[in-house]
Amino acid sequence: MxxxxxxxxxxxxxxxxxxxxxxxxxxxxxAAGRTVTGWDTDPAARDxxxxxxxxxGRELSGVVVLATPIPAxxxxxxxxxxxxxxxxxxxxxxxxxxxxxxxxxxxxxxVGGHPMCGTERxxxxxxxxxxxxxxxxxxxxxxxxxxxxxxRVAEVALAVGAxxxxxxxxxxxxxxxAISHVPHLLAAALAAAAADAxxxxxxxxxxxFASGTRVIGSDPAFVTAMVEGNAAPTAAALAAxxxxxxxxxxxxxxxxxxxxxxxxxxRTLRVPLDRAALLALGRAGGTVxxxxxxxxxxSLPA
Amino acid sequence: MxxxxxxxxxxxxxxxxxxxxxxxxxxxxxAAGRTVTGWDTDPAARDxxxxxxxxxGRELSGVVVLATPIPAxxxxxxxxxxxxxxxxxxxxxxxxxxxxxxxxxxxxxxVGGHPMCGTERxxxxxxxxxxxxxxxxxxxxxxxxxxxxxxRVAEVALAVGAxxxxxxxxxxxxxxxAISHVPHLLAAALAAAAADAxxxxxxxxxxxFASGTRVIGSDPAFVTAMVEGNAAPTAAALAAxxxxxxxxxxxxxxxxxxxxxxxxxxRTLRVPLDRAALLALGRAGGTVxxxxxxxxxxSLPA
Numbered sequence: 001m002x003x004x005x006x007x008x009x010x011x012x013x014x015x016x017x018x019x020x021x022x023x024x025x026x027x028x029x030x031a032a033g034r035t036v037t038g039w040d041t042d043p044a045a046r047d048x049x050x051x052x053x054x055x056x057g058r059e060l061s062g063v064v065v066l067a068t069p070i071p072a073x074x075x076x077x078x079x080x081x082x083x084x085x086x087x088x089x090x091x092x093x094x095x096x097x098x099x100x101x102x103x104x105x106x107x108x109x110x111v112g113g114h115p116m117c118g119t120e121r122x123x124x125x126x127x128x129x130x131x132x133x134x135x136x137x138x139x140x141x142x143x144x145x146x147x148x149x150x151x152r153v154a155e156v157a158l159a160v161g162a163x164x165x166x167x168x169x170x171x172x173x174x175x176x177x178a179i180s181h182v183p184h185l186l187a188a189a190l191a192a193a194a195a196d197a198x199x200x201x202x203x204x205x206x207x208x209f210a211s212g213t214r215v216i217g218s219d220p221a222f223v224t225a226m227v228e229g230n231a232a233p234t235a236a237a238l239a240a241x242x243x244x245x246x247x248x249x250x251x252x253x254x255x256x257x258x259x260x261x262x263x264x265x266x267r268t269l270r271v272p273l274d275r276a277a278l279l280a281l282g283r284a285g286g287t288v289x290x291x292x293x294x295x296x297x298x299s300l301p302a
Numbered sequence: 303m304x305x306x307x308x309x310x311x312x313x314x315x316x317x318x319x320x321x322x323x324x325x326x327x328x329x330x331x332x333a334a335g336r337t338v339t340g341w342d343t344d345p346a347a348r349d350x351x352x353x354x355x356x357x358x359g360r361e362l363s364g365v366v367v368l369a370t371p372i373p374a375x376x377x378x379x380x381x382x383x384x385x386x387x388x389x390x391x392x393x394x395x396x397x398x399x400x401x402x403x404x405x406x407x408x409x410x411x412x413v414g415g416h417p418m419c420g421t422e423r424x425x426x427x428x429x430x431x432x433x434x435x436x437x438x439x440x441x442x443x444x445x446x447x448x449x450x451x452x453x454r455v456a457e458v459a460l461a462v463g464a465x466x467x468x469x470x471x472x473x474x475x476x477x478x479x480a481i482s483h484v485p486h487l488l489a490a491a492l493a494a495a496a497a498d499a500x501x502x503x504x505x506x507x508x509x510x511f512a513s514g515t516r517v518i519g520s521d522p523a524f525v526t527a528m529v530e531g532n533a534a535p536t537a538a539a540l541a542a543x544x545x546x547x548x549x550x551x552x553x554x555x556x557x558x559x560x561x562x563x564x565x566x567x568x569r570t571l572r573v574p575l576d577r578a579a580l581l582a583l584g585r586a587g588g589t590v591x592x593x594x595x596x597x598x599x600x601s602l603p604a
Contacts, residue, residue: 172506223555224551
């Protein structure tokens with residue numbers, strides 16, 4: 001996961017928003033030896049980050065990571081000074097709307113990102129420098145994305161132990177609708193229906209109910225913003241789940257079980273630093289695991 | 303959880319089927335000082351139970367616990383000698399069909415039961431004497447159930463650290479459809495739909511997908527038997543979930559979140575040893591926590 005032969009000095013990183021994700025990222029980058037500046041409107045979050053070795057300041061350069069909730073992204077840089085050549089990325093759970101907003105503002109300097117981690121906890125008290133270890137981190141490669149900037153963002157993800165999934169914003173949003181946003185709606189529906197069934201049902205609830213509803217323990221404002229911010233892909237993915245529920249139960253159970261028990265072996269390969277090749281890797285379920293000089297080391301389902 | 307003033311010598315317990323549930327129960331009862339006989343058609347399961355202090359034998363008396371899969375319940379006692387006054391119970395995940403089968407055969411001597419625990423693992427290698435600690439254990443009180451026998455079964459559950467939920471078979475089946483059987487179908491539909499969405503979606507899958515699909519890792523034959531064995535209540539509960547999914551997302555998310563974050567304080571009370579009072583307790587989300595002389599100590603949502 002480390003960079004064997006950096007082709008240049010790793011750029012500084014600036015993290016705006018030092019809650020669970022941003023605070024964890026800043027702390028993890030400090031631990032990885034990177035120079036990190038952080039900012040948060042909450043003094044307590046700034047103090048917590050400073051205690052982990054983050055330089056607190058308003059002058060941002062290198063890779064600027066916007067780690068605020070999506071509704072706050074547009075105003076996240078107010079009052080802050082961003083270097084003209086900085087690369088801008090974010091950690092938002094939906095990518096097309098963020099691309100529309102920040103891509104229009106920063107052009108090819110904006111590279112959307114989304115680490116697939118986080119817990120029901122939030123805020124700077126939930127900071128964990130190990131949060132990203134082993135996580136998949138989607139990094140968006142649009143037609144207008146400058147590839148060297150994409151690589152700088154990918155290297156930030158690799159530096160904290162994540163692996164990188166190259167995607168377009170549209171591909172990302174359809175995928176996370178299926179594997180993240182719809183699960184939140186299913187969890188809510190399962191919990192609400194069980195409550196309607198009465199106290200006896202909730203009194204008997206055990207492991208399968210706990211697993212099936214866990215994610216709706218998250219802040220409802222956050223969940224609602226997430227699903228409504230990705231409304232069309234989420235509606236399509238929800239329709240796909242409902243169609244599955246129309247199948248005969250034995251076939252449905254077999255199909256679902258087969259997905260969970262599919263082989264997980266992966267093979268390693270080298271992929272050139274080329275947009276089409278990288279996106280093909282992501283579409284095939286692959287990940288960029290390491291940056292090499294003129295290509296990346298990647299892995300794919302075998 | 304212990305019996306403060308046993309009104310009589312605790313009866314012996316016989317466990318037929320020494321897989322995960324039966325093997326764990328037999329081992330837990332041995333650890334609690336009870337006299338336990340066990341039987342399984344698999345010699346390896348018998349040997350594993352014997353190593354935990356279970357007497358292996360074919361002569362069963364006291365409380366006879368049928369811990370086989372539901373399709374094997376009808377033939378579980380073939381070749382075994384059951385005392386005429388034995389109380390028969392089972393651990394099956396659906397109760398009305400088992401009541402129809404075993405109630406017809408054993409009359410008031412049969413008391414259906416269902417401990418709300420177990421994991422995706424199965425077989426005697428998954429035995430854990432602590433499996434039942436803190437679990438809810440539904441024990442069925444039908445109009446024809448002999449209350450002293452119901453108490454004997456309840457005391458077996460209490461002896462291994464579970465709390466008892468008094469229910470009718472029909473109430474149980476409706477409740478577990480909502481909190482256990484439907485979650486298995488939702489997990490299958492979520493997994494199958496994500497697989498249809500392609501390798502990128504599965505490649506990005508993280509915590510919410512893992513939680514939402516976990517239970518479909520169980521043996522599909524077991525899951526199919528479970529949902530098909532409780533078909534009408536499961537279909538009704540699934541329709542209730544689908545109706546929830548028709549709600550506007552903000553309201554749905556709020557409602558689901560409220561269920562997961564509802565207050566969990568409970569109050570303790572004494573409930574007479576009376577069928578109507580015990581069933582009212584179960585319907586209110588209460589549990590029998592301890593057997594006292596002429597009543598039980600119970601708890602309810604506050």
